[in-house]
Amino acid sequence: xxxxxxxxxxxxxEFGEDSITTTNTIDRPQQSLDRDMFVDFNERNPMxxxxxxxxxxxxxxNKTKKK
Numbered sequence: 001x002x003x004x005x006x007x008x009x010x011x012x013x014e015f016g017e018d019s020i021t022t023t024n025t026i027d028r029p030q031q032s033l034d035r036d037m038f039v040d041f042n043e044r045n046p047m048x049x050x051x052x053x054x055x056x057x058x059x060x061x062n063k064t065k066k067k
Contacts (some may be wrong), residue, residue, distance in 0.1 A: 008020060008022065
């Protein structure tokens with residue numbers, strides 16, 4: 001057991017089991033989960049840029065050339 005783990009165990013014994021925690025035992029914040037959801041989607045779908053595809057800027061669909 002390294003010194004950090006020993007110190008954590010000592011604090012738990014002295015102040016109770018729920019008095020101290022480490023980051024590997026807590027839940028991730030919802031904001032972080034939401035951000036990861038969008039990052040994962042963008043990595044899997046690099047061509048999902050959105051927008052109007054196939055139209056010239058400022059012209060209606062019936063006036064553009066057929067591609």
